[in-house]
Amino acid sequence: MAPILVVNVGSSSFKWSAFADDASLIASANDRWIPSPHAAEAQVSRVLQQVNSPRAIGHRMVHGGPRFVGPVRVDATVRGTLDALRPLAPKHMGPALAAVDACARLLPGVPQICAFDTAFHATLPEEARLYALPPAWTEPLALRRYGFHGLSVAWAVRRTEALLGALPPRVVVCHLGSGASITAIREGRSVDTSMGYTTLDGVVMATRPGHLDPGAVIVLAEHLGISPRQLEARLENECGLLGLAGTADLREVLARADAGEARARTAYGVYLTSILRAVGAVVGVLGGLDALVFTGGVGEHSARVRRDTCRAFAFLGVALDRDRNESSDGDSDLAQDGAPVRVLRVTAREDLSVLADVNQVLASDRA
Numbered sequence: 001m002a003p004i005l006v007v008n009v010g011s012s013s014f015k016w017s018a019f020a021d022d023a024s025l026i027a028s029a030n031d032r033w034i035p036s037p038h039a040a041e042a043q044v045s046r047v048l049q050q051v052n053s054p055r056a057i058g059h060r061m062v063h064g065g066p067r068f069v070g071p072v073r074v075d076a077t078v079r080g081t082l083d084a085l086r087p088l089a090p091k092h093m094g095p096a097l098a099a100v101d102a103c104a105r106l107l108p109g110v111p112q113i114c115a116f117d118t119a120f121h122a123t124l125p126e127e128a129r130l131y132a133l134p135p136a137w138t139e140p141l142a143l144r145r146y147g148f149h150g151l152s153v154a155w156a157v158r159r160t161e162a163l164l165g166a167l168p169p170r171v172v173v174c175h176l177g178s179g180a181s182i183t184a185i186r187e188g189r190s191v192d193t194s195m196g197y198t199t200l201d202g203v204v205m206a207t208r209p210g211h212l213d214p215g216a217v218i219v220l221a222e223h224l225g226i227s228p229r230q231l232e233a234r235l236e237n238e239c240g241l242l243g244l245a246g247t248a249d250l251r252e253v254l255a256r257a258d259a260g261e262a263r264a265r266t267a268y269g270v271y272l273t274s275i276l277r278a279v280g281a282v283v284g285v286l287g288g289l290d291a292l293v294f295t296g297g298v299g300e301h302s303a304r305v306r307r308d309t310c311r312a313f314a315f316l317g318v319a320l321d322r323d324r325n326e327s328s329d330g331d332s333d334l335a336q337d338g339a340p341v342r343v344l345r346v347t348a349r350e351d352l353s354v355l356a357d358v359n360q361v362l363a364s365d366r367a
Helices: 037-050 076-084 090-106 119-123 135-141 150-164 214-224 228-237 240-245 250-258 262-286 296-301 303-312 322-327 350-366
Strands: 004-009 013-019 025-032 056-061 112-116 170-176 180-186 189-193 291-295 342-345
Touching: 004 037, 004 090, 004 350, 013 037, 013 350, 025 037, 037 090, 056 090, 056 350, 076 090, 090 112, 090 228, 112 150, 112 350, 119 150, 119 189, 150 170, 150 180, 150 291, 150 342, 150 350, 170 262, 170 296, 180 262, 189 262, 214 228, 240 250, 240 262, 250 262, 262 303, 291 296, 291 303, 296 303, 303 322, 303 342
Parallel strands: 004 056, 056 112, 170 291, 291 342
Antiparallel strands: 004 013, 013 025, 170 180, 180 189
């Protein structure tokens, strides 16, 4: 049977994977994204030279808004609704939609299915979802907390269950990469998460500041003399580690900190404290902790971030095995034997979550 192509376009990357009918990987690549419609078509064309006649194409979409709480097949109506969601995640939605349009032009008869990062968080209870604002303000705008990285979190939950033999009732997933968020999972369902209405919220990230006092946002706009949208662009691209340390690469921040650079030490301290604050908050929501899961580029590859995070929660029974933490290079349990809280490292596989969603929609079409 023809393969399924999964496309994951970020603000600067163009990842794709092709899967056989048994979900085995045929081919994949991670290329630099070139932000223009013509370039998008050229990039998709190059993929199609390697993936012969896909029977379906799955796309990772960062934001599904209030409407899309599960995967959906793209048609003209869906495409128009997605376009209206661009302002909620401008760095991600534009490139992803350019890829959708390129695929539609090159393969007009092939079904395209969108899987949404926000969909996993559709289970957020009202008390975690709502802002303390008048409904007359929020309801016309669908202004609420959505949560993100849901495709990564969903995969981390599946792998946690597989690695431990059963899914613990109280799990915290730390998706730490260029973007980052912390999610509380109770009985397999998202009940709280650090990101809110947009991907600017939550913990400190590579170029985004994370949580800001709304009053600070107002003062910044006045001080800089720019419009809200101009400020949004600068918050997206000039803050976080980059703003604090002059580099968005955590590895460089840590190297400079170890060399004695005060600015880098401060940047890492702010970054780590934001993670600890977010983990502590969702542990409180869960009423305890059974498993702490690290995924995403930093979560997978920085033994130091895992160590420093776990050390802060030793009072909960979090105890890393030092050798496992330092040497792990795959999905594994890094906790000390007998520790009451398991600590897992999980390789992010958003493509497999998208694949599952594509197969769900295709099965529904056949039913």
